[in-house]
Amino acid sequence: MKAGPDISRVAALVGDPARCNMLTALMTGRALTASELAQEAGITPQTASSHLAKLEAGGLIEPEKQGRHRYYRLTDPDVAGVLEGLQGIAARAGHMRVRTGPKDPALRRARICYDHLAGDLGVQMLDSMKRQRLIRQTKQTIELTGDGKRFMAEELQIDADALTHPRRPVCKACLDWSERRHHLAGTLGAALMGRFTELKWAARDTTPGSRVVNFSRNGEKRFAALFGANE
Amino acid sequence: MKAGPDISRVAALVGDPARCNMLTALMTGRALTASELAQEAGITPQTASSHLAKLEAGGLIEPEKQGRHRYYRLTDPDVAGVLEGLQGIAARAGHMRVRTGPKDPALRRARICYDHLAGDLGVQMLDSMKRQRLIRQTKQTIELTGDGKRFMAEELQIDADALTHPRRPVCKACLDWSERRHHLAGTLGAALMGRFTELKWAARDTTPGSRVVNFSRNGEKRFAALFGANE
């Protein structure tokens, strides 16, 4: 009947919200593990595994085994191109992001993305660090400047040199789910989140499975002093 | 919990086989009626009506009322672009729709892909143009060489400099459905197809909705003289 490539099968892969969240998370160009992607999509690892297998079979993503992790990345810049094209059409049709709505504003403000801070405050922190020249962002990589290392040591007692890891970058830009802008990931992002917790500036919500991060009144003040929007 | 420009909703629209058939049928650029599209998709008019309403709401197609008919067309060349991109990905993944078979050899030989020549002859033309160094293909882009511009002007009276378009490239490689190789798209591809039609070398099949392109005896000879396989 019809000849040609089966577009609909590929489109259907992108058509599922969970898979779509995974794909957009991968649009940074960086590879993410299966669990990270599951968290990004807000689903359990089992479900994610099923989705990832389908995306792989559809040629949209490629796996790379490293130890017991499975890193996935978009197979091709063309895939990202198509996703961008779809974004354009969706935007034009007014299908803009259904703001998670007042349903869970806390999740938009601050949440855990794997092990680091995401949401409005996460994005704000990365912005502020750039503005204060604590980090330098070149093409694809981010690294701490000398000022940045001093800042981490003096203000937050974080030894930047101790953060090197064989397979994980110290700094990494991670596309924010709700904000559509980058926040800081990598071992530094994780270390910062850990320090915030230790200092009792912030704590993960006690609801099991919740990714919300609650800042204390004092914590919010101290955070703003370091990474405030008006720095 | 979905955020982001809602690309999954748009993708899901394309993800249904019936709707996808309608969209590909519209890639000729021609407007088709609701019943024609229903037939093209192999579904009843009731079902088609529902699908068309969804596609319209999603901004993928636009209706135009004429008497008791409703003509639908793709809203935008960008939509066609995304569909082409999906074709490319699907083809790479080997998700071809099986029926390419000997079912319609004419369709495999020459057909319209949106507004340019596709099929065996389309692939052959691009190959020949490369061989004659009329175009230069770098990493991701294709462009006309000086020789190419002269060739277009002298042999086909096409002013290459007049083909620039704000949102569409002059040359673009488009993965061919049946051949699994590239043919020439972009404004140049469209201009060439237009010239072939004007010169009466080729004509679109008169069957409504058909994408077959019929070459005249003379047209085939002239085409072969310019883009023959043994050039």
Place this chain on the structure above:
DNA sequence: TCGATGCTTCGGCTATCGTCGAACAATGAA
């Protein structure tokens, strides 16, 4: 060797959505 972690497979539940029959509305022609 033992546990811990990351990921996958399996089975069953549920909800979504595509599908069509039937009836209805709108247009055009006799």
Place this chain on the structure above:
DNA sequence: TTCATTGTTCGACGATAGCCGAAGCATCGA
């Protein structure tokens, strides 16, 4: 008017596919 054609709405059915709990591999570290 009356009829034919085109397209839509409504209701119900059924298959597809997403989801998770539980269990099973695989890998790493000790």
